[in-house]
Amino acid sequence: MIPPPAAAKDDLLGVAEGLLEHTQKLVQYLSEHSITPPSLAVGARTDLWTTHGGEIEEQRTAITGLMQHLEKLLHGPHGFLHEYVSGNWEYGALYTLLEYNVLEKIPLDGAVLVDTLAEQSGLPAEKLLRICRLVACAGILLETEDGVFAHTAISEELVTDVGFRAWVGFQLYETRVASAHLADSLRRPNPFWTGQAAFEYAWGMPMYDWHRKHPEKGKRFAQAMESVSKGLDPGNGMIVDWFSARPDIHGDETSLIVDVAGKTGSFAAELAGIFPKPRFEVQDVSAALLERGKQSLAPELVDRVSFRERDLSATRSLDEYPVPKGSEGAQPRVVFLLRSSLWCLDDEACSKLLRSFLPVLDSLPGSTLLINDLVSPARGTFEPHVERVFRRRDVTVMTMHNAKQRTAAEWAAVMRDASPHFRVEYSEAYSSHSCRGLWQVDISGKVAEK
Numbered sequence: 248m249i250p251p252p253a254a255a256k257d258d259l260l261g262v263a264e265g266l267l268e269h270t271q272k273l274v275q276y277l278s279e280h281s282i283t284p285p286s287l288a289v290g291a292r293t294d295l296w297t298t299h300g301g302e303i304e305e306q307r308t309a310i311t312g313l314m315q316h317l318e319k320l321l322h323g324p325h326g327f328l329h330e331y332v333s334g335n336w337e338y339g340a341l342y343t344l345l346e347y348n349v350l351e352k353i354p355l356d357g358a359v360l361v362d363t364l365a366e367q368s369g370l371p372a373e374k375l376l377r378i379c380r381l382v383a384c385a386g387i388l389l390e391t392e393d394g395v396f397a398h399t400a401i402s403e404e405l406v407t408d409v410g411f412r413a414w415v416g417f418q419l420y421e422t423r424v425a426s427a428h429l430a431d432s433l434r435r436p437n438p439f440w441t442g443q444a445a446f447e448y449a450w451g452m453p454m455y456d457w458h459r460k461h462p463e464k465g466k467r468f469a470q471a472m473e474s475v476s477k478g479l480d481p482g483n484g485m486i487v488d489w490f491s492a493r494p495d496i497h498g499d500e501t502s503l504i505v506d507v508a509g510k511t512g513s514f515a516a517e518l519a520g521i522f523p524k525p526r527f528e529v530q531d532v533s534a535a536l537l538e539r540g541k542q543s544l545a546p547e548l549v550d551r552v553s554f555r556e557r558d559l560s561a562t563r564s565l566d567e568y569p570v571p572k573g574s575e576g577a578q579p580r581v582v583f584l585l586r587s588s589l590w591c592l593d594d595e596a597c598s599k600l601l602r603s604f605l606p607v608l609d610s611l612p613g614s615t616l617l618i619n620d621l622v623s624p625a626r627g628t629f630e631p632h633v634e635r636v637f638r639r640r641d642v643t644v645m646t647m648h649n650a651k652q653r654t655a656a657e658w659a660a661v662m663r664d665a666s667p668h669f670r671v672e673y674s675e676a677y678s679s680h681s682c683r684g685l686w687q688v689d690i691s692g693k694v695a696e697k
Contacts, residue, residue, distance in 0.1 A: 259320060266313045273306040287386060289355055291400040299678060312632045335423075337385055340378045342419040349375070350398075350406050353388075358397035410474025417471045421464070422643065425449050429646050437649070440593035444649035454647055473513070481676040482586065482619045482683045483514060489617065489685065490522060495580070497522040502580040503568055505530060508559055508588040511540035512552060519548050527552045532559060559588075560600045565610045581607060581614040590621045591650050594661050601665035601688075608690045609668070616688040622675060623652040624682045636680055655684060662688065 277284060283293040295303060319327050344350055347368040353359050361379060365372035376394060383390045387405075389397045398406070405412045425446035432445040446454045458465030476483055490497045490504075502525040506515040512529035519527050529552065531537050537554040544552055568581050583604055589597045604616050621644070624637050644652045653661070655673065662669055670691035676683050 257320060259317070262313055262317045262320065266310060266317065269306050269309040269313065273303070273310065276302050276306065287400045289398045289400060289403050308630065308633060312630050315632050337381055338419050338423060340381045341387065342416065343370075343378055344382060345405070345412065345416050345419070349379075350388075350402050353396060353398055353402070355398055355403060355406065358389075358391045358395045361394045361396060364396070408474070410470045410477070413467045413470035414472075414474050417464075417468055421446070421454070421468070422647065425454075425646050426642075429642075439645070439649060439651040442649050445646040446648070475680075476514075480681045480683065481678045482681070483517075485674070485676050485683060485685045486584065486586070486617065486619055487518070487521060489687070490518070490582075496525065496582060498524055499580060500524045500526075502526065502582070503528060504582045504584065505568075506584045506586070508532075508585070509540075510536045511543065512537070512554060513540070513543075514586065515552055516540075516544060516548055519552050520545075525551075529554045530557045530559065532556065560596075560603055562603045562605075563607045565607055568607065568611070579611070581611055583607075583614075583616045585616065585618045585620070587620055589618065589661075590644065590652065591648055594664065597661045598665040601662065601669075604688075605666060605668070605690075608688075614689075616686075618684075618686040618688060620658070620684055621652055622658065622682045622684040623654050624675075624677075625654060637682055640681065658684060658686070662686065 274284075276282075277295060282295060283291075285291070285293050285295050295307075298304065322330065347370055349364055349368050349370075352364055352367045361376045362372050364370075364379070365375045368375070379388055379396050380390060382388050383396065386399060387401045389399050391397050405415065425444075428449040429445040432443055432448040437443060444453065446457075450457045452460070458468050496502050504515070504518065504525050505528045506512065507530050509515055509529035510531055510533070512527075515527040515529050519525075529537065529540060531554075534556050537556055541554055568579065585600075589600065592600065601616075608614050608616060621640070623641050624634070626634070628634065629637070641652045644650045651657075655675065659671070659673070662671055668690050670689045672687040674685045676685070
């Protein structure tokens with residue numbers, strides 16, 4: 248029998264003293280480095296909010312953990328659970344404001360009567376008043392006087408950052424409804440990959456099919472994911488850093504970077520803007536996405552970024568990646584990118600896709616497969632209040648797609664199964680909301696028979 252864990256420090260005064268100590272250290276650090284103190288006033292900006300490392304992150308993590316522990320001690324089990332589950336009503340209120348564009352109708356430099364907001368949004372004034380007041384209690388809005396509302400820095404973020412607002416809307420609607428059906432989806436045998444996701448149980452079809460059927464929600468989801476990849480996910484940054492450290496690749500005009508399952512090619516275009524010499528090819532099964540990418544490509548990138556409709560798991564041959572004209576005798580470097588393409592596949596499908604790269608990796612010295620995907624961190628990597636974010640992601644992936652978010656060890660097993668000839672170098676990076684793995688896959692030894 249496993250013994251129970253040691254009790255956390257439950258001395259109220261001790262927790263409070265810890266809070267004071269770490270807060271004083273944080274304030275001192277901000278002062279010494281001339282960092283603006285935080286404020287929730289409209290227009291407030293501070294590096295405290297955008298720095299995720301070093302002393303700032305250390306002190307913020309300690310303070311957050313102590314605050315959450317103190318709250319549990321003060322409220323007890325009943326009070327904590329009551330507050331924990333009651334947030335659902337606040338989520339519904341905020342989603343209503345987003346759906347009716349109420350926040351955009353409040354001037355950033357002033358305040359407005361709820362009657363005016365109701366008239367402009369087509370909502371009943373008495374109901375809107377109650378909705379706004381609940382949201383204001385969370386500090387998202389500010390009720391300056393009876394029935395008069397103004398922005399805070401939080402609501403300002405939702406007004407000015409369209410992509411982040413889309414992500415918040417997606418979380419408040421699709422994921423909230425799907426999560427309510429997780430328990431029901433498990434009442435019958437429901438293995439990973441072959442079973443039915445809670446989202447499908449709730450909506451009657453897989454998430455991507457549902458978004459195609461409801462294009463306004465699909466557009467919001469696309470905006471949300473683009474925002475997340477830029478602001479909350481370290482994945483793209485890991486790839487940029489990898490190329491930056493390899494001038495032999497990014498400084499060579501014969502290098503070819505192939506973004507597999509690259510959709511519209513927005514990331515390939517971003518890389519092409521950072522690294523002006525290599526060629527890029529975007530591969531995807533969707534002709535519509537590729538065509539959209541062609542139409543949106545900047546004119547100065549047309550000669551360096553190409554698009555190809557392709558069965559992504561079909562075996563690749565060296566003939567597909569010729570040396571560019573005028574480069575006779577040159578040895579091309581091909582780097583295949585697989586970004587967030589494997590997490591939704593079962594082990595067998597992952598192995599099949601990985602094996603499709605073997606012929607080119609084996610025949611073309613210096614070629615590389617670069618994989619960037621979600622990872623479930625090992626238990627105990629973080630303090631529990633930090634680990635909570637990553638366990639939330641585990642359940643999100645399961646709920647929305649019935650996919651299993653793999654640990655680094657499980658990913659390694661998939662790659663060993665794909666080929667004994669793969670030589671793999673692995674690294675991890677974390678943000679406040681995501682853990683990403685980066686695998687550099689090369690060939691070790693000659694593949695005997697293809």
